[in-house]
Structures are given as C-alpha cells and as structure tokens.
Amino acid sequence: MKRLPPLPALHTFLITAQCCNFTRAAEQLHITQGAVSRQIAGLESHLGYALFIRQARGLALTAEGREWLPRVQQVFALVGEAVEQIGEKRETLQLKAPTCVMRWLLPRLMQWQKERPDVPVELTTTVRHGVDFHREQFDAAVVYGAPPDASLAAQRLFDEQLTPVCSAPYLEGPVPLRTPQDLQQHMLLHPTRDEHDWKAWLAHADVQLSNVSKGQHFETLDLAMSMASQGTGVAIGDWALIGDDLSAGRLVTPFDLKVKTGAAYYLVLPQIPEPSPKLQDLLKWLVAQAAIR
Known part of the structure; x- marks a missing residue:
C-alpha cells in the first residue's frame, strides 16, 4: 500500500x-x-x-x-x-446515581437544565451504591453508604434518616396510627428485601412487632414510596429524600422520630487536578440544593 x-x-x-x-x-x-x-x-x-x-x-x-x-x-x-x-x-456531563436517590435528585436535575441549558447532564441510574471511575466513564456520581475512600474527591450531601411515611388519607383512616405500637395493625412496606430499615427504626422506637416480615417487599425505595403515597400501607422512608413529597402532600410522617443510620449520600468524582468549570458549577449547585432541603 x-x-x-x-x-x-x-x-x-x-x-x-x-x-x-x-x-x-x-x-x-x-x-x-x-x-x-x-x-x-x-x-x-x-x-x-x-x-x-x-x-x-x-x-x-x-x-x-x-x-x-x-x-x-x-x-x-x-x-x-x-x-x-x-x-x-464530551460537553455533556455524565452522572451516575443509585435509584434510591432519584426522588431527590431527578427534580433538581430538571431544574438545573432549566437554569443552565448550556450544561446538559446525562444521568445513569443503577441499583448499585458505588462507582468505579477506572472502569466507568462518568464525570461524577452520587454514592450511598459509608464515607468514600481517599481515592475519590467527595462532598457529603446529607445523612440517611429513617422515618415511617404514608399518605394523608391513610393516616386519617379508620385504623389508628397514633403511636409506633399501632403499626402492628398496619401493612408495612419495605424498600428492600432484608427488612433492615424497619428493624432499625423499630429498635430505636423501642417497639417490637410481630408483623414486620408479613409486609410487602419492594426492590427500590422509590417503589415503596410510590405505594405508600397511594395508601397501600406505611413505608419506611429516608426523610432526607422525601422533602418534595412532604411539601406536595403526597406523603406525611405520622411520627417525629428520625433515625440516623450512619450511612449518607455523597457526591464524588475522581481525584483529578482540576474539574472542568461546568462540572464545578454543577457540583456546587447540587451541594447548595442539599443544604436547603
């Protein structure tokens, strides 16, 4: 040739x-x-x-x-x-986030696109709670769990705080729901298969129920919240993520007790010398949004 x-x-x-x-x-x-x-x-x-x-x-x-x-x-x-x-x-920022944070994150990204149409964001959702920037081509990610290791630049968004939630009509229904012990008479909605969230909250409330394992189990927090808003039962939700639902009246919290689990949501990106100005703008904006929940 x-x-x-x-x-x-x-x-x-x-x-x-x-x-x-x-x-x-x-x-x-x-x-x-x-x-x-x-x-x-x-x-x-x-x-x-x-x-x-x-x-x-x-x-x-x-x-x-x-x-x-x-x-x-x-x-x-x-x-x-x-x-x-x-x-x-390349100008479209690639963001990864677990499905459990969608109720908080998605409305804010929609607002971001209205305010900053010059900085489009492509969101990838996953049931996994972490990210591997060596194998995954994302500019940043929201992760859930323990504090990320030193290989990531991380900013804490908010702590997980568990509390029961239901719809307003359900709360005002014929079956009383005035004390945590009243949950014995209600359908409990689980956002995971392991029932860990309900058990953790009930332990802090110093309440023992026999119907915990008889509730409905869902694959994601979002599904459990959606079913609770439809009056199916009482779900255990993350107060940090459902502010929009509470403000809109889709959900109410029958009790004041909020239990911090030690887990939190973090905004992370690789340890790079200098993120792009557009990425820095997005990160600062999301952190500011988390501060005004």
Whole structure:
C-alpha cells in the first residue's frame, strides 16, 4: 500500500482548489504564497502527477485534480463532523446515581437544565451504591453508604434518616396510627428485601412487632414510596429524600422520630487536578440544593 499523503498538504490542496489562486489560498491559510506553492509541489511529487495547471491568470485543476477534489472535500467534512459531534458528547456531563436517590435528585436535575441549558447532564441510574471511575466513564456520581475512600474527591450531601411515611388519607383512616405500637395493625412496606430499615427504626422506637416480615417487599425505595403515597400501607422512608413529597402532600410522617443510620449520600468524582468549570458549577449547585432541603 502506497504511503498516504500528509494531511496538511491535502488541506492546502483543498483550499487552493477552491480558490484556484496561490495568493488567496495563502491568505486563508495564514502562510506565505511560497509555502502554499511548495506544499502543492510536494503533494504532486508524492502522488506522481500534477494537480494544477499553472496559468498566467491563476490555476486550473487537471483531470486528476478534479477527481481528487470531491474526495478530499468528503474527508475534511467527515473530520469536521467528528470534531463537532464528539465535542458535543464530551460537553455533556455524565452522572451516575443509585435509584434510591432519584426522588431527590431527578427534580433538581430538571431544574438545573432549566437554569443552565448550556450544561446538559446525562444521568445513569443503577441499583448499585458505588462507582468505579477506572472502569466507568462518568464525570461524577452520587454514592450511598459509608464515607468514600481517599481515592475519590467527595462532598457529603446529607445523612440517611429513617422515618415511617404514608399518605394523608391513610393516616386519617379508620385504623389508628397514633403511636409506633399501632403499626402492628398496619401493612408495612419495605424498600428492600432484608427488612433492615424497619428493624432499625423499630429498635430505636423501642417497639417490637410481630408483623414486620408479613409486609410487602419492594426492590427500590422509590417503589415503596410510590405505594405508600397511594395508601397501600406505611413505608419506611429516608426523610432526607422525601422533602418534595412532604411539601406536595403526597406523603406525611405520622411520627417525629428520625433515625440516623450512619450511612449518607455523597457526591464524588475522581481525584483529578482540576474539574472542568461546568462540572464545578454543577457540583456546587447540587451541594447548595442539599443544604436547603
């Protein structure tokens, strides 16, 4: 296979072919006329045939030059398209977050897009609570659990605080729900299979119930909250995540007790010298939103 001609020479050929004049091509390329002439001559030498016919009043393409022109135009059009498309993709911030934080995060990202349409965010949700930036191509992530290790730059958003929740009509229903012991008469909704959240809250409330394992179990916190808002039963929710539901009246908290589990939600990103200004803006905005829950 014959060695390909150098890309700068092909670009010079493209501009010169469009102008059919060394002087105007040199002006567009911001180089001297002599440099244009030498690049064209070198390209012709490389190919083994002439591309231009030198005339007294300018240049004309040879038959070979006319065949080359549309092909070179196509090549540079593809390069320009790639630069634009890949650049746009890189400008979209890639964010990962667990499904349990969606009730808080998604409305805020929608508000962010209204306020900052120049900084689009693509959100990937997962049932996993961590992130591996070595294997996953994300700019930042929300993680849940213990404090992240030193390999990540982390900012605490808020602590997990468990408390029972239900709909307002359910709370006012015929079956009393005035004390934690009254939960014995209600359907308990579990956001996980392990029942850990309900057991932790009941332990702090110093209440023992026989119906804990008889409740309904869901795969995600969001599903449990949705069922509670529909009056199905009493769910154990994270007070830090349901502020919007409480404000809108979709959920109410029948008891004042909130139990901190020691887990928290963190905004993390790789330990890099300097995040992009747009990423810094998003991170600061989310931290500020968490502070005004």
